Amino acid sequence: MKHAITLENIQYSYGRALVLRDITFSVTPGDFFIVIGPNGSGKTTLMKLIAGIAQPDTGMLEILDRPIHSYSRKILARQIAFVPQSVPIDFPFSVKEVVLMGRSPYQGVLGLETKEDIKKMQQAITFTSMTHLADRKMNQLSGGECQRAFIARAICQEPSVLLLDEPTASLDLSHQIRIMDLMEKLKAEKQITIVMVSHDVNLAAMYGNRLLLLDKGRIAEIGPPREVLTYQNLERSYGCTLLVDKNPLGDVPRVTLVPGKFVPK
Amino acid sequence: MSGDHSDIVKRLSTVSGLLLIVLVVVMLVGISIGSSGSGVTSLWHIITDPDHADPMLLTIIWKLRLPRVLLAALVGAALSLGGLVFQALLRNPLAEPYILGISGGSAIGAILGILLGLSQFPGITLTSFAGSLTTLLLIIGISAGQSILQKNALLLSGVMVNAFCSAVIMFLVSMTHDARLHNIIFWLMGDLSMGSLQHTGILAMALIPCFVIIFWFSNTMNLMLMGKEMALSMGVNIKRATVILLVTTSLMVSACVSQCGLIGLVGLVIPHLFRLMLGSDHRILFPACVLGGGAYMVACDLLARAIPQHGEMPAGVITALIGAPLFIYLLKRSGR
Numbered sequence: 001m002k003h004a005i006t007l008e009n010i011q012y013s014y015g016r017a018l019v020l021r022d023i024t025f026s027v028t029p030g031d032f033f034i035v036i037g038p039n040g041s042g043k044t045t046l047m048k049l050i051a052g053i054a055q056p057d058t059g060m061l062e063i064l065d066r067p068i069h070s071y072s073r074k075i076l077a078r079q080i081a082f083v084p085q086s087v088p089i090d091f092p093f094s095v096k097e098v099v100l101m102g103r104s105p106y107q108g109v110l111g112l113e114t115k116e117d118i119k120k121m122q123q124a125i126t127f128t129s130m131t132h133l134a135d136r137k138m139n140q141l142s143g144g145e146c147q148r149a150f151i152a153r154a155i156c157q158e159p160s161v162l163l164l165d166e167p168t169a170s171l172d173l174s175h176q177i178r179i180m181d182l183m184e185k186l187k188a189e190k191q192i193t194i195v196m197v198s199h200d201v202n203l204a205a206m207y208g209n210r211l212l213l214l215d216k217g218r219i220a221e222i223g224p225p226r227e228v229l230t231y232q233n234l235e236r237s238y239g240c241t242l243l244v245d246k247n248p249l250g251d252v253p254r255v256t257l258v259p260g261k262f263v264p265k
Numbered sequence: 266m267s268g269d270h271s272d273i274v275k276r277l278s279t280v281s282g283l284l285l286i287v288l289v290v291v292m293l294v295g296i297s298i299g300s301s302g303s304g305v306t307s308l309w310h311i312i313t314d315p316d317h318a319d320p321m322l323l324t325i326i327w328k329l330r331l332p333r334v335l336l337a338a339l340v341g342a343a344l345s346l347g348g349l350v351f352q353a354l355l356r357n358p359l360a361e362p363y364i365l366g367i368s369g370g371s372a373i374g375a376i377l378g379i380l381l382g383l384s385q386f387p388g389i390t391l392t393s394f395a396g397s398l399t400t401l402l403l404i405i406g407i408s409a410g411q412s413i414l415q416k417n418a419l420l421l422s423g424v425m426v427n428a429f430c431s432a433v434i435m436f437l438v439s440m441t442h443d444a445r446l447h448n449i450i451f452w453l454m455g456d457l458s459m460g461s462l463q464h465t466g467i468l469a470m471a472l473i474p475c476f477v478i479i480f481w482f483s484n485t486m487n488l489m490l491m492g493k494e495m496a497l498s499m500g501v502n503i504k505r506a507t508v509i510l511l512v513t514t515s516l517m518v519s520a521c522v523s524q525c526g527l528i529g530l531v532g533l534v535i536p537h538l539f540r541l542m543l544g545s546d547h548r549i550l551f552p553a554c555v556l557g558g559g560a561y562m563v564a565c566d567l568l569a570r571a572i573p574q575h576g577e578m579p580a581g582v583i584t585a586l587i588g589a590p591l592f593i594y595l596l597k598r599s600g601r
Contacts (some may be wrong), residue, residue, distance in 0.1 A: 093487070
């Protein structure tokens with residue numbers, strides 16, 4: 001397997017608006033790949049295309065070196081799991097039930113679970129430190145706990161690639177770090193390729209080994225954090241003044257917002 | 266195989282077994298009580314010693330009460346399932362064929378069928394089916410423009426469609442002056458008394474395949490409740506499942522409406538009750554709604570027969586008296 005994901009000249013429009021254009025890049029197996037960019041730059045759409053939820057107008061999209069349309073939905077679901085930005089929890093499923101749903105790509109239509117499925121569900125719950133919450137209903141959990149349950153469901157799906165759309169959005173600081181550390185553990189222990197959208201460039205800098213900066217539907221920069229997160233690149237895409245220096249924790253850039261009163265006239 | 270799947274199969278059979286007992290008991294009570302007297306013990310005599318039973322009572326039980334109880338059980342099951350499916354597909358616990366106006370559309374179709382002098386089956390069932398599909402498309406069309414997730418948009422369009430349907434129904438009723446009028450009015454209020462064994466048999470043949478299809482998609486409904494994106498990413502063919510489920514449910518509801526008129530809010534009460542007791546797994550909720558919904562309808566019909574001193578009231582009165590307050594309670598709670 002050479003590439004986990006390959007996109008070539010992908011274009012996608014929604015109605016008359018061109019959301020993504022000239023998108024060409026690939027993700028290597030074992031990457032922690034993070035997509036950043038301003039609001040409306042097409043990050044979520046990019047995730048949906050890779051997840052097979054939306055289809056590009058033109059261009060080539062390959063998953064594990066095979067065109068995405070050559071997969072059936074179920075077989076694709078065994079390779080790629082997706083954690084969307086917002087998931088409705090109007091109906092009170094328990095954590096166990098939700099995690100077990102991750103086995104559905106391997107089951108018949110009625111989703112009758114085998115002992116093997118139950119074992120994998122329990123492992124995923126342990127892996128995400130959800131054991132004490134396993135019997136709770138989803139609507140009794142905090143935002144961070146919900147997110148962990150959805151990630152456990154994705155792990156239960158045993159994918160080669162895990163896609164996440166802003167998994168740390170609206171979480172408090174400790175939950176953000178827990179989720180990101182969990183991703184790192186997934187990559188290290190289960191060899192799952194992580195592809196994630198993040199609105200937090202500092203988390204992206206500290207965890208991602210490759211970043212993609214998206215701007216108005218085009219690739220602005222792609223590469224290791226040090227190359228992508230320069231103040232020139234970021235100011236051009238985000239359109240605000242930023243301070244970029246070296247993070248004292250290690251050899252990665254650190255981005256600081258500069259309030260208007262500190263900007264020299 | 267079944268040893269492998271022990272957990273879900275065990276829960277499924279426990280729930281089904283218990284509710285089957287409840288249903289049978291309620292049906293036996295339903296058969297033994299009526300305006301011409303007699304109780305559970307005399308029913309026992311009839312079963313054990315049919316040769317010495319009162320022939321009059323025998324006729325009442327076989328020709329009147331048994332078909333009626335069976336019809337009530339079938340209709341209760343179908344309407345409960347209808348609510349369950351709509352709630353899952355529209356991801357709204359307040360969705361229900363009656364509230365959304367689908368029953369009303371189906372009733373317009375049925376009344377037109379009656380006025381045209383069509384036969385009960387397949388004529389009126391088909392015009393009623395056409396009516397329910399039209400209203401369904403209308404509601405989805407109206408609320409889809411503002412995203413189907415917006416609960417209020419869906420409910421409001423349902424309310425309006427329902428109001429419009431009621432107006433059309435009243436219009437049709439006021440234009441009718443002959444003997445058909447009384448039939449239409451009584452039928453409109455939800456009437457189970459017209460069933461014969463033959464009618465009930467035909468209805469069962471239409472409904473049971475629908476039940477099977479819905480059970481087949483019960484796990485798919487679970488996955489679809491996690492939202493379109495997550496369901497798609499788990500390999501669910503959402504479009505196909507949605508179309509099949511909506512058409513099946515409309516067919517089921519219109520078969521019931523064409524047979525018994527407007528019996529409202531059963532599809533709200535029963536799924537809600539069992540979701541509280543059993544959780545959200547639709548593979549478990551399916552038998553619960555079929556058996557529990559059947560028992561609930563038989564019991565409501567029993568009340569409708571037992572409460573009035575003279576004659577009886579339509580069963581739809583009882584289901585609405587129980588269902589409407591519950592709807593208001595749920596609406597108030599969901600707003601929090």
